[in-house]
Amino acid sequence: MKKFYRCFVCGDIHYGVKPPEVCPTCLVKNAYVEISSAEAERTMEPVMTTMTRDEFRRVIERFAEKNEFQVNPDTAKVEMLFDGIFANEQNHGFKYCPCRLRTKDFNEDLKLVCPCHFIVHETYKGKTDGECWCGLFVRRKK
Amino acid sequence: MSRLIMFHARECPHCRVMMPLVDQLEKEQKIRFEKLEIWHDEKNADLMRSYRPVIAPKCGGQLRTPTFFNPETSAVLCGEVPYDKLKEWALSQG
Ligand code: SF4
Ligand SMILES: [Zn+2]
Numbered sequence: 542m543k544k545f546y547r548c549f550v551c552g553d554i555h556y557g558v559k560p561p562e563v564c565p566t567c568l569v570k571n572a573y574v575e576i577s578s579a580e581a582e583r584t585m586e587p588v589m590t591t592m593t594r595d596e597f598r599r600v601i602e603r604f605a606e607k608n609e610f611q612v613n614p615d616t617a618k619v620e621m622l623f624d625g626i627f628a629n630e631q632n633h634g635f636k637y638c639p640c641r642l643r644t645k646d647f648n649e650d651l652k653l654v655c656p657c658h659f660i661v662h663e664t665y666k667g668k669t670d671g672e673c674w675c676g677l678f679v680r681r682k683k
Numbered sequence: 684m685s686r687l688i689m690f691h692a693r694e695c696p697h698c699r700v701m702m703p704l705v706d707q708l709e710k711e712q713k714i715r716f717e718k719l720e721i722w723h724d725e726k727n728a729d730l731m732r733s734y735r736p737v738i739a740p741k742c743g744g745q746l747r748t749p750t751f752f753n754p755e756t757s758a759v760l761c762g763e764v765p766y767d768k769l770k771e772w773a774l775s776q777g
Pocket of ligand 1: 674675
């Protein structure tokens with residue numbers, strides 16, 4: 542089960558099955574202490590924000606930069622997908638994938654939050670012109 | 684002609700491609716699809732979810748859009764396909 546942890550040195554919060562062995566921010570070893578979800582929420586409350594389209598665009602571009610894929614250069618397609626992603630966040634709470642339907646099983650549906658782990662999917666894996674289900678991400682040409 | 688459903692999503696690029704092909708097919712043949720949008724209509728979404736056990740295994744384990752579906756026979760065709768494949772599938776539904 543996933544839990545919250547707080548770095549006792551720099552205060553970073555981690556949510557996961559296991560805490561990081563080394564804090565990625567302050568590099569201190571064995572620094573994470575389990576906290577309650579209520580404490581985690583209070584820690585995050587003053588900084589809770591939503592993301593604008595431009596912010597999300599920058600975020601996924603930065604994410605793709607270090608990977609073997611890129612955001613689709615077809616900007617019209619990307620804009621349409623953003624319409625869906627942001628409508629889904631507004632209506633259903635998460636940036637769910639615009640070309641698949643959620644099942645209403647909470648954990649199952651976390652796999653549908655954009656960006657998803659599409660590199661294992663049949664539309665991408667092993668394909669030279671692979672793309673995510675929706676074509677938001679495409680394999681970068683060599 | 685049996686009842687055929689097209690589950691689609693408003694902001695899905697594959698549906699954007701398939702919609703004109705479906706329109707063309709409906710004009711050419713005596714075929715009608717019931718077009719149900721699933722991200723902006725929870726009733727349609729629930730209907731698609733109710734078919735998840737038959738649809739998902741044939742679509743990479745997912746409820747993808749578009750999905751063409753025959754509720755009578757549980758025949759499924761999913762994703763973006765060439766016009767001829769759509770036509771062949773639809774005509775074979777009887
Ligand atoms: S398939 Fe593409 S658009 Fe859909 S959630 Fe995954 S990365 Fe996002
Ligand atoms: Zn730290």
